[in-house]
Amino acid sequence: MRILGILAVGAAVACGGGVVIVNNAPPPDAPPAVVTYGPSTMRYVSSQTRHIEQEVNGQVTANDVRTVIQLSAELAQGEAGLTATMTLDSITSTGGGVPPGQIAAARGAGFTGQLAPNGRIEGLTGDEAALSVLEQLRHSLADFYPTLPVGGALPGSVWTDTTTRDIAAGPLQVTIVATTRHEALGFTEYDGARALPIQSDGTYTLNGTGEQSGQQLTLDGTGQRHETAFVSYDGRFLGSFAADSANIDVLIEAFGLIIPVVQIGQDTIRVLR
16 A cells, blocks of 8 residues: 655645845834735745655655745735736656646646735636646645735734645545744845744644545644745745654554554745846
8 A cells, every 4th residue: 555645745835936136125223114025026946855654564665755846926916905926837746746747737837816914825726727736736825925914024023823724635635734833033134135034833733534546544643844934024025944744644444554654844945046
């Protein structure tokens, strides 16, 4: 029973492109301003790696999955606020992360939605021709931008949120419930701009069911994620890095067999020039 590779879940997907940096930082003696998102045209590259180990009848097998996505992202001012338009410029994947046929379908696909005040993209719609890979990416892209408190963030701002996400993970339909504490640190220079670092620490649970090779599967697990993201003084997302780990039990109901799965991941997003 091959379970490896079904659980590259819960992490942000990011992508790549070029950008002209305009540093609109205030003079050093200016009071700190509230950081909110503003219009921008950016390109990003995201690298996501997952080391997955599973144990069956005392035998441990391991797999390393790596997915790299380049993404063009535009935030444009509209009547109802900022409209987010995203295009998947390229996707590469090794270790069984994304099947080749789905990669070909997803390349060049576009998504559009409204950026909520907290940074989440709402009403995200996309190119349905890219089939199932886009369904998984759509959920991740909705959370592409770092979370901000409604009204914006200042150094020292602290806020907590709880999110629920339903995704497809291989043969399983999985629900992820995450609770995350966010804290804005002091302004710093990052990637040539005055930026506000946002440190996020959270825990999550995973629960799911599905069928593989005619066998009913049940999944149950917990995980934790630590992330630092950077938003510029003038409202541009400049990148992030994160570490993620999860311990998961997959039950094959007909045999009463529990397969422990350990997943350790790293994610980086950076501006592509």
